[in-house]
Amino acid sequence: MKPVPSSTVNTGTIHMGTVNIGDAAKASGVSAKMIRHYESIGLIPSAGRTESGYRTYAETDLHRLRFVKRARALGFSIKQIEALLALWGDRRRSSAKVKALTQKHIDELEGKIAEMQAMKQALQQLAQQCHGDDRPDCPILDDLAAEQNKSKTGHRC
Amino acid sequence: MKPVPSSTVNTGTIHMGTVNIGDAAKASGVSAKMIRHYESIGLIPSAGRTESGYRTYAETDLHRLRFVKRARALGFSIKQIEALLALWGDRRRSSAKVKALTQKHIDELEGKIAEMQAMKQALQQLAQQCHGDDRPDCPILDDLAAEQNKSKTGHRC
DNA sequence: TATGAACCTTCCCACGATGGCAAAGTCAAG
DNA sequence: CTTGACTTTGCCATCGTGGGAAGGTTCATA
Numbered sequence: 001m002k003p004v005p006s007s008t009v010n011t012g013t014i015h016m017g018t019v020n021i022g023d024a025a026k027a028s029g030v031s032a033k034m035i036r037h038y039e040s041i042g043l044i045p046s047a048g049r050t051e052s053g054y055r056t057y058a059e060t061d062l063h064r065l066r067f068v069k070r071a072r073a074l075g076f077s078i079k080q081i082e083a084l085l086a087l088w089g090d091r092r093r094s095s096a097k098v099k100a101l102t103q104k105h106i107d108e109l110e111g112k113i114a115e116m117q118a119m120k121q122a123l124q125q126l127a128q129q130c131h132g133d134d135r136p137d138c139p140i141l142d143d144l145a146a147e148q149n150k151s152k153t154g155h156r157c
Numbered sequence: 158m159k160p161v162p163s164s165t166v167n168t169g170t171i172h173m174g175t176v177n178i179g180d181a182a183k184a185s186g187v188s189a190k191m192i193r194h195y196e197s198i199g200l201i202p203s204a205g206r207t208e209s210g211y212r213t214y215a216e217t218d219l220h221r222l223r224f225v226k227r228a229r230a231l232g233f234s235i236k237q238i239e240a241l242l243a244l245w246g247d248r249r250r251s252s253a254k255v256k257a258l259t260q261k262h263i264d265e266l267e268g269k270i271a272e273m274q275a276m277k278q279a280l281q282q283l284a285q286q287c288h289g290d291d292r293p294d295c296p297i298l299d300d301l302a303a304e305q306n307k308s309k310t311g312h313r314c
Numbered sequence: 315t316a317t318g319a320a321c322c323t324t325c326c327c328a329c330g331a332t333g334g335c336a337a338a339g340t341c342a343a344g
Numbered sequence: 345c346t347t348g349a350c351t352t353t354g355c356c357a358t359c360g361t362g363g364g365a366a367g368g369t370t371c372a373t374a
Contacts, residue, residue, distance in 0.1 A: 022321065032322090033362065052369055054322055063302070070301050075276040078359075088298050098297050099289035102280055109277045113270055119232040120266045123259055132256035140255050141245050144227050145220070179350065189351090190333070209340055211351055234330075315374105322369065328362080340351065 017059065018048065024057035028065035038068065043082055076105055174216065175205065181214035185222035195225065200239055233262055 025032040036055075038044045044064055047055035057065075067088065071081045083101055087093045129139040182189040193212075195201045201221055204212035214222075224245065228238045240258055244250045286296040 020322070031361080034360080036324090037361080050369095052322085054369075063304075066304075067301050070303070072360090073276075074280060074301075075273065084298070084301065087295075088302060091293060093293045093295070094291045095287050095293060095295035095297075096289045096291065098295045099284055099287045102284045102287070102297050106277055106280050106284065109273050109280070113273050113277065116232065116266050116270050116273075119230075120263055120270065123231055123263050123266070127256055127259045127263065130252050130256045130259070132253045134251045134253065136248060136250045136252060138244075138250070138252040138255045140252075140259050141241070144224050144231075144241065145245060146227070147220075147223075177351075188332080191331080193353090194332080207340095209351085211340075229331090317372105317374080319372090320370085323367075325365085327364085330359095332358085334355105334357080336354090338352075341349085342347105343349105344345100344347085 018056040019062075021047070021055045021057065024055075024062055024065060027062050029069045030065050035065065038078075041078070043068065043078055043085070074105075075109060080105060175213040176219075178204070178212045178214065181212075181219055181222060184219050186226045187222050192222065195235075198235070200225065200235055200242070231262075232266060237262060 019027070021032045021035055024030075025035060028035075030038070035044075035047075039046055039055075044061070047057055047061065050056055064085070067085065068081055071084055076084065080101060084098070087098050087101075126140045126143055131137070176184070178189045178192055181187075181192060185192075187195070192201075192204075196203055196212075201218070204214055204218060207213055221242065224242065225238055228241055233241065237258060241255070244255050244258075283297045283300055288294070
């Protein structure tokens with residue numbers, strides 16, 4: 001029902017190939033909401049503005065937004081991305097710093113993964129023991145309600 | 158430097174074997190802060206009060222707190238624990254419901270684990286390619302800054 | 315030209331679960 | 345009575361994201 005495809009709508013003020021926040025969002029995959037947020041916390045520099053106050057984004061800005069998007073997708077925290085952006089912009093950076101930062105993130109991920117796998121393991125063991133029928137009998141609830149950890153399986157918990 | 162061991166300090170009002178929030182925290186492993194929070198959001202019933210307004214906890218309350226603590230340790234969300242507590246208190250429950258809830262949690266965990274492992278995988282590959290020395294050359298930053306995803310390894314990303 | 319759709323702006327609130335701090339009241343022991 | 349260890353409530357912070365309100369702008373079309 002839209003006679004005009006969105007790609008032809010709104011090319012900004014066509015000042016210099018800059019686009020509005022909505023197009024920047026589409027182009028980068030970062031929501032307009034988050035773009036504003038990133039600007040407000042100083043992760044990205046303040047966007048340019050049209051005379052009426054609309055934010056404008058040039059290609060470099062879009063490039064940075066894509067960088068942020070990709071870094072988020074890899075699980076880097078905002079703080080880490082801040083550091084990555086700084087390194088990215090620093091021609092005299094050492095790749096060692098980037099690698100160290102990345103390794104730290106990997107280690108954090110591993111920690112969380114291990115934690116969740118331990119949970120999963122424990123839960124699966126409990127679920128396996130639960131017959132899962134109409135009766136109220138339930139090893140899962142029994143475990144949760146246990147006065148102290150009964151190490152049934154011999155594993156220390 | 159503390160002349161009196163904490164275990165001998167404060168046995169509450171000794172009314173009926175009920176204890177103050179601090180002791181309830183120690184006994185359950187849930188911080189006093191979180192006990193109040195859990196009460197405020199309705200996860201646990203409002204604690205009894207002394208005449209002066211101190212919360213009091215009986216053995217059943219401690220039992221419930223331990224239940225919550227253990228469930229949190231297994232990664233259940235507050236909402237899920239709410240359901241678990243309801244099932245725990247329902248003599249006519251079916252173990253199937255408990256098992257289903259647990260399985261759902263396991264599935265969620267698996268999803269998150271898979272996601273994080275994918276991140277870890279990608280990061281390790283990048284880190285491996287990065288020599289990590291003084292030079293600014295860095296495949297990690299190159300990847301983050303890539304205009305589009307270059308599927309170097311043949312994996313679609 | 316006026317209207318309406320689709321955009322943009324700022325500001326506030328929400329989630330998950332937890333922690334911290336501050337001001338004030340209470341309790342028990344010295 | 346004073347002191348210290350507790351308790352109370354309340355507000356703010358985290359982290360990343362979403363939702364919505366109230367209002368302004370742009371632009372195409374009737």
